[in-house]
Amino acid sequence: MAFGKGHHLHLIDGSAFIFRAYHALPPLTRKSDGLPVGAVSGFCNMLQKYVQDNHGPDAPTHVAVIFDKGSHTFRNEMYPEYKANREAMPEDLRPQIPLTRQATEAFNIACKEMEGYEADDIIATLSCRARDAGGRVTIISSDKDLMQLVGGGVEMFDAMKNNRIGVEGVEAKFGVGPERVVDVQALAGDSVDNVPGAPGIGVKTAALLINEFGDLETLLDRAEEIPQPKRRQTLLDNREQIELSKRLVQLDCETPLEFTLDDLEVREPDPERLMTFLAEMEFRTLTKRIAEALQVEPPAIPEPATQEAGEGPAPEWPGIDPDAYERISDMKALDSWIRLIRHQGYVAVDTETTSLNEMQADLVGICLAIQPGQACYIPLGHKDGSADDLFGSDALLEGQLPLQDVLDALKPVLEDEAILKIGQNMKYDAKVLARYGLTVAPFDDTMLMSYALYSGVHGHGMDTLSERYLNHTPIPIKDLLGTGKSAITFDKVAIDDAVKYAAEDADITLRLWLTFKPQLHRHQATTVYETLERPLSPVLAQMERHGIKVDREVLSRMSNAFAQKMAGLEAEIHELAGRSFNVGSPKQLGEILFDEMGLEGGKKGKTGAYATGADVLEDLATEHELPARVLDWRQLSKLKSTYTDALQDHIDPDTGRVHTSYVQTGANTGRLASTDPNLQNIPVRTEEGRRIREAFIAEPGNTLVSLDYSQIELRILAHIADLPALKQAFREGQDIHAMTASEMFDVPMDDMTPEIRRRAKAINFGVIYGISGFGLARNLRIPRAEAQAFIDRYFERFPGIRAYMDNTVAFAKEHGYVQTLFGRRIHTPEIAAKGPRAGFAKRAAINAPIQGTAADIIRRAMIRMPDAIADQPAKMLLQVHDELIFEVEAGAEDALIDAARSVMEGAADPAVKLDVPLVVDAGQGSNWAEAH
């Protein structure tokens, strides 16, 4: 039956798929010959997802992937500059283009292109024909140039955003219906395709004009009637250029096609052909996944003969097979493993426990791996998971070695200086084992290796690393434990299942270590790993185990006080609103403010809800009472729920202290992150919030001491950007913000006012963040032009800043990363992006060396600290980016401050000689509020 009513044609914009795949994925190469295949891999993934998502009731009857062919089209005949500003295709993408055609055919999807025509024209022609035949069309693309085709049964679908675009979608984008889109584009032009349009007219203005005059021809004929002189002149002067632009953007529905709609009928994939192609590309994970979907056996993909400098798994390794692992249930077997380990000199270690909280976690089993594929699991604390009576489940299962025997046997191995212990996030295992009296040293940590190598490229969790470097998806822990309320703990997992999961983790860890170890040198990350990452881990473990004492009574009293105040505020708010509603719901609050009370300035975000952030409410607060009350309520709600309530739940029942966890790989810049609870965001800026710090106390007879770096990031900026005036000021111990203000605004230091100083301070911080006129304007609440004038002035007075910013961005573009003074590399893959993402990436690149160098410095101090204060009755408890908090016996405060300060102030030495001094301020008291 010929294509017609009841049929549904899908047209996939192939080029868009390719470019999206290319930019979304790292530059993968085929292992056997180094052929770049990243884009092909992404392309196949997207096709696979497409096929999977489209076999329901609304499945297409016809489908084709449409590609561009050749760069010279009939549009270049009209206008030689058409698309002339396009950057050349990246070298490693070019060879992948024909492969994407092959991929499409392998999926048994029609694949169409025509010399001299753009994909858009083929799509247009097919859409028109299908529509005229009475069928439906979905164009899978988000390209705005295709929006003119929408309507009359033609829709678009943005596969990225999972978003259908119909007539309303087009109207939202262009302000006119699909039939007038070309008119708007003709006026607005298009910088991407180098369509000139009318100078000074954008989409908004163009839509306004078209809506007023009906269409482009009428508008051009009656241009004299336009009231605004500038616009009128532009249109009169550029008539020809506008008409040319329209011809350029108008898609051609008359492309002479050599095939018909009926040739595009959906065909079942031929599994063999598809598998053969995927195997040829050596896509291991994808081949497996698609084989599963098609319910066929995946073909074996031969490993290449030699392992070159590639980052993937070595060829001689056996596949990861959970059934191949050994379960240890007698001492003889354990002893023979220990002999193997001693002989080899290294072993991957992983512990299984009952909790993610190392302070609470009980050991359930230990696994060891010595070679890829050679791993064992020693079950120690497994209980009967099926027993549901309260008493039966406490009994240990049969066939497990006594915990103490195993620990005694392993202790000499774990503590042997000649045996390297390898872990993924070893801090966790070390903390658990420490509670059983075991030290783990020396060690390597694959998570930290990944971080030193690839910060900013990808995450550093085991699943990510395994998928990326071993092409293997580990058994999800969910499969064993379940999720949510019904989740069980690891001790209730059947031993046979535990062997597979746990030993696999050790196997993967060992393989990752074998992969990363040689890469450290190749990527010049050895020093960072050896001096900034590995030695910090045990220091953090120790700090976390100490914890900090928190007074539950203080928090509880504050919670009650907050609750009372909130109830009062809530009543007032409901009164002012005229009805009761959930004050904590931004959605309901927005409706109250802007719909019911009719306040001005309501702006809806992308979800369609009104924005009710603090900045919005602050503006409204000048006019009305309600938003001011809501702000007060929000502050209290935050303090109560996040701090006074939640912190109480984090007090360890055994120690009476709060034990945070530092994520060493948490921030791309080298900073730490603190979780469960986050002790790096305890309030300090408001009086009310600061009082929460009174709950953080020293043990009786002890004092809390806080030492923090003064202006460390600005000092680093002065050094890195080589700003003589700033460096001089720091050397002389001047008020740096006042100095900046004096320099910028020509005010003598003696006449400085707080307001002028405040502005200079905001600019100083802005520079660290990759300053923009917009950002500074918002921060200072001044007009943008004024903010920009400040910035210009700043650059004039401190020319080194401009140079630093430009050089840093250029470096990032050339190398794909920026680095700190200590050689830490922070990768900036987004720096090549187009659009708003480029701005983000630039500012992040400017900020990273500054924030990262500061992070490196305090890390160095922390690493040296335990030895420096070893003879003092003091413990380091917390780090808050530029601050260290200690607990010290009363009477020993000054000695501790002397020692710790000298470590901190000298932390850059001897690796880096800073042109500015580092200065550390100290405070002390019985609680954190006093000490800070």
Added chain:
DNA sequence: CCTGTCACG
């Protein structure tokens, strides 16, 4: 699970 909001450096 995502979004908005807000706490810190």
Added chain:
DNA sequence: GACGTACGTGACAGGG
């Protein structure tokens, strides 16, 4: 020219 933008984090509540 238009558009959207300060850097880095984590936790909580609401809502689909």
